Amino acid sequence: MKAIIWSKQTCPFCVQAKNLLKSHNIEFEERLIDQNWTREQMLEAVPDAKTVPQIFLDDEYVGGFTDLRERFPD
Numbered sequence: 001m002k003a004i005i006w007s008k009q010t011c012p013f014c015v016q017a018k019n020l021l022k023s024h025n026i027e028f029e030e031r032l033i034d035q036n037w038t039r040e041q042m043l044e045a046v047p048d049a050k051t052v053p054q055i056f057l058d059d060e061y062v063g064g065f066t067d068l069r070e071r072f073p074d
Contacts, residue, residue, distance in 0.1 A: 003028035006042045006054040009035075013065040014053045020065075024072055026057075 003021050005028050007014035021028050031037040033052060046054045046061065055062040062068055 001026050001058055003058075004031060004056040005029070006031045006033060006037070006045070006049070007052050008033050011052050013051075017053045017055060017065040017068050020068060020072060 003026050005014065005017055005021070007018070007030055009032060018028065018030065031042070033039055033042060042049055042052075042054060045056075051064060053065055053068075055064065055068050057071070062071060
């Protein structure tokens, strides 16, 4: 399983999402807004996105951190 996570460096939910993926040994590509990627590029992938993180698992849109946590309850 592979993930893509749209995030920002100072976002605590992004950090929690990345830690959750790591704890389940899920490789991920981080797409940092305002560094290597733009907000517009994120909106192309997720037109209704209002916050980060925005997460995909194996090309399937999951949603944000809360949605990811529901998929992987501890």
